[in-house]
Amino acid sequence: MAESLEQHYRRLLGLEEPWVVEAVNLELAAQRVEIGLRAEVKARGLKCPQCGKWYGLYDHAPERRWRHLDTMQFETVLIARIPRVNCPQHGVKTIEVPWAGKNSRFTLMFEAFAIRVLQACETIQSGAGLLRLDWHSTHQIMERAVERGLQRRRTETVRLVGIDEKSFGYGQDYVSLMTDLEQSRVLEVVPDRTAEACQELWTRLGSEQSHKVEAVSIDMWEPYLSTTAQAAPHAQIVHDKFHVAKHLNEAVDRVRRAENRQLHAEGSDLLSGTKYVWLKNPKNWHQTDRLKFQALCSCGCKVAKAWQLKELFREFWSCFNSTEAESFFDRWYSWAIRCRLAPVKDVARMLKVHLENLLTYFTHAISNAMTEGFNSKIQSLKHAARGFRTFANFRIRILFFCGRLNLYPSTH
Numbered sequence: 001m002a003e004s005l006e007q008h009y010r011r012l013l014g015l016e017e018p019w020v021v022e023a024v025n026l027e028l029a030a031q032r033v034e035i036g037l038r039a040e041v042k043a044r045g046l047k048c049p050q051c052g053k054w055y056g057l058y059d060h061a062p063e064r065r066w067r068h069l070d071t072m073q074f075e076t077v078l079i080a081r082i083p084r085v086n087c088p089q090h091g092v093k094t095i096e097v098p099w100a101g102k103n104s105r106f107t108l109m110f111e112a113f114a115i116r117v118l119q120a121c122e123t124i125q126s127g128a129g130l131l132r133l134d135w136h137s138t139h140q141i142m143e144r145a146v147e148r149g150l151q152r153r154r155t156e157t158v159r160l161v162g163i164d165e166k167s168f169g170y171g172q173d174y175v176s177l178m179t180d181l182e183q184s185r186v187l188e189v190v191p192d193r194t195a196e197a198c199q200e201l202w203t204r205l206g207s208e209q210s211h212k213v214e215a216v217s218i219d220m221w222e223p224y225l226s227t228t229a230q231a232a233p234h235a236q237i238v239h240d241k242f243h244v245a246k247h248l249n250e251a252v253d254r255v256r257r258a259e260n261r262q263l264h265a266e267g268s269d270l271l272s273g274t275k276y277v278w279l280k281n282p283k284n285w286h287q288t289d290r291l292k293f294q295a296l297c298s299c300g301c302k303v304a305k306a307w308q309l310k311e312l313f314r315e316f317w318s319c320f321n322s323t324e325a326e327s328f329f330d331r332w333y334s335w336a337i338r339c340r341l342a343p344v345k346d347v348a349r350m351l352k353v354h355l356e357n358l359l360t361y362f363t364h365a366i367s368n369a370m371t372e373g374f375n376s377k378i379q380s381l382k383h384a385a386r387g388f389r390t391f392a393n394f395r396i397r398i399l400f401f402c403g404r405l406n407l408y409p410s411t412h
């Protein structure tokens with residue numbers, strides 16, 4: 001005998017005792033299937049969700065609805081009144097239902113599907129559009145997914161971490177990030193870029209695990225440094241080479257701007273529009289960049305000198321060991337300090353102060369670029385939201401996309 005529509009849906013939904021499908025209503029005009037579920041309470045009763053003991057039916061909670069995976073193009077909704085027990089220890093409680101998490105308006109299967117769609121889409125907006133979800137529901141699904149993921153996450157293996165800052169929203173707001181460099185995942189995000197923020201990152205990792213961290217990739221930024229030295233006393237500090245490059249690039253740019261102003265005053269526009277020539281990696285130059293560059297260098301301008309010192313510093317990282325790197329640094333430093341370009345000399349002095357933690361690179365060749373892929377993702381999250389209204393939302397999105405968490409609900 002063919003199974004009834006009710007039996008068919010019961011099987012599709014994987015429902016077990018005490019749940020049965022009571023009715024399947026097709027709302028053709030609304031393009032919706034509504035599936036009414038009912039609990040048939042057997043003699044042994046129902047389980048208290050907190051202690052697992054069995055009690056008789058107390059009453060039913062008011063009717064609730066859960067959006068499920070669509071059936072063909074029909075939006076599919078489960079409807080039920082959940083039975084309640086009156087546990088002497090825990091009071092009146094609704095029993096757990098196998099198809100949905102607590103307080104969710106979606107079934108677990110729908111949430112799992114939504115997570116997959118959101119992760120595959122270029123932007124959250126396009127994912128939400130495909131799923132026909134509003135902003136709030138989308139956010140809730142992501143939030144619950146991240147909570148699940150964090151509860152399941154293991155951090156016992158974290159040995160190499162990166163600490164970095166990212167701008168957030170408009171203006172001068174920043175967040176601090178901790179990443180696991182080996183597993184390429186963001187571990188935590190907190191507001192600000194202060195010593196307190198950095199301390200909070202370590203606190204979240206836990207003191208026991210912090211003591212096991214072997215190396216930390218970090219900028220030469222005092223509030224991060226002192227906090228890290230205390231929170232992770234066994235970790236070697238390795239100054240991130242991309243931050244070093246950034247400092248040198250900024251110095252070159254300061255030299256260029258000053259010189260450009262001066263040349264302008266003298267009626268020359270030699271340096272106008274050359275900003276990016278000096279910042280690009282020569283490896284990525286086009287032929288036109290090369291020609292422009294040769295012309296600029298041959299006229300002996302200051303910015304060319306600053307640029308050469310910056311480029312030369314790249315060699316530091318390809319030294320064979322720390323002894324070689326140290327003698328390279330000494331030579332580089334003596335050139336840099338005699339170059340009469342204040343911005344370059346400032347950076348050179350800063351590097352000298354931190355030399356010890358630049359040389360640690362030859363023990364732990366780590367940098368924050370190991371998680372470089374996050375930067376573009378975080379950038380696009382920030383851009384898509386046109387500035388986040390709250391830090392909490394930004395954090396959820398970063399962990400959702402860059403946390404490598406197990407986000408999926410465990411289905412029954």
Ligand SMILES: [Zn+2]
Pocket residue numbers: 048049050051052053087088089090091
């Ligand atoms: Zn109980």
